[in-house]
Amino acid sequence: MESKSYEIDLIALSQVLWSNKWLIAKFVIVFFILGLIIGYTSPKEYQTSCSLISESMGAKNKLGGSLGGLASIAGIDIGGISGGINTINPELYERVATSTPFLLTLLSQEYYFPTIDRNITIREYYGNYHEQNLIGSLIKMPFKLFKIFESKVSESMVNIDSGSIVTISREDQKMMDDLMGRIKVSLENSMEIVRIEVKMQDPLVAAQLTEYTKTYITQYVKSYTTNKTEEQLEFVNKQFNEKEITFYAVQERLALFRDRNRNVNTAQARSYEERLQSEYNLAFNLYNQLAQQRESIKLQLNEMRPVFTVLEPVKVPVNKNSPKRMLILLVCIIIGVFFSIAFIGIQIVFKTSIKPKIG
Numbered sequence: 001m002e003s004k005s006y007e008i009d010l011i012a013l014s015q016v017l018w019s020n021k022w023l024i025a026k027f028v029i030v031f032f033i034l035g036l037i038i039g040y041t042s043p044k045e046y047q048t049s050c051s052l053i054s055e056s057m058g059a060k061n062k063l064g065g066s067l068g069g070l071a072s073i074a075g076i077d078i079g080g081i082s083g084g085i086n087t088i089n090p091e092l093y094e095r096v097a098t099s100t101p102f103l104l105t106l107l108s109q110e111y112y113f114p115t116i117d118r119n120i121t122i123r124e125y126y127g128n129y130h131e132q133n134l135i136g137s138l139i140k141m142p143f144k145l146f147k148i149f150e151s152k153v154s155e156s157m158v159n160i161d162s163g164s165i166v167t168i169s170r171e172d173q174k175m176m177d178d179l180m181g182r183i184k185v186s187l188e189n190s191m192e193i194v195r196i197e198v199k200m201q202d203p204l205v206a207a208q209l210t211e212y213t214k215t216y217i218t219q220y221v222k223s224y225t226t227n228k229t230e231e232q233l234e235f236v237n238k239q240f241n242e243k244e245i246t247f248y249a250v251q252e253r254l255a256l257f258r259d260r261n262r263n264v265n266t267a268q269a270r271s272y273e274e275r276l277q278s279e280y281n282l283a284f285n286l287y288n289q290l291a292q293q294r295e296s297i298k299l300q301l302n303e304m305r306p307v308f309t310v311l312e313p314v315k316v317p318v319n320k321n322s323p324k325r326m327l328i329l330l331v332c333i334i335i336g337v338f339f340s341i342a343f344i345g346i347q348i349v350f351k352t353s354i355k356p357k358i359g
Helices: 002-019 021-041 065-073 091-097 100-107 122-128 134-147 170-182 203-260 267-304 325-353
Strands: 046-055 110-113 118-121 183-188 193-200 307-312
Touching (some): 046 203, 091 183, 091 203, 100 122, 100 170, 110 203, 118 122, 170 183, 193 203
Antiparallel strands (some): 046 193, 046 307, 183 193
């Protein structure tokens, strides 16, 4: 009995839908036209990518092998620096690509736009030439009118190098938000492959932004990885230069004294020579230790610095990535069918609820 009732319901439903076929057709046609408008007024987007192999040094890559052998021959003790070096956190790559300094720097980059036939900055491009689809422009029009009555926020005043507070204008923030959605950086942990993807309305600019992003991230990661060791090397170099001057001065004083006192054999002369010799030995030991430490840090720095090998180079895309017009039309048709059925259902429920009771 239940299956029969179920079949009767399906038959009744199909009859209702068939009786309202023209209404469903109207909804589908309206949404189909809407899909055409969206699909053919949306600007073309081109996506390109590149892949890098990140050969970062981890705990397994200790300062050994040929470098360790050379250090031993030179009499350099590398025991303290041959421990494991931390690998790079995979999230660092993505964080760099979404950081404010990177995006602000990117806005100031100047590139050649073939459609405009001249070099302009990304900021100028977004302000004057960035295209939007018709629906998006109509939706944003009231907000643009409302902006006339708003007080303007100060223009960007950025001093990234000094680490001062960054003031960003509302226009720049919107551009940065859009760029964040267009630049994607990911890392495959299993193979340490860094993949950079960029989507822009101009294929050549998309390739140029990908190349810039690759250069910026690789330089940032190298600096991030070796920053502390480079500071240590700078400090040791400073101490080495100071001790080198002291050592040469003591060495010259000792040599000069010996040259002038070859035939002198007094106790006072011997005592003074012994004092100079002690100063010379102390200066030499400090100078020698700093020289060894400097070479050790140089070897460590060379081992720590990550190496990026290009697996897939940046290519200028030939085919557009979006809009996918057939997919847009299909989605719009499905939405039209859904709304038409929902509208019919609401009508049936509304008519049933207001039907007068008899008796």
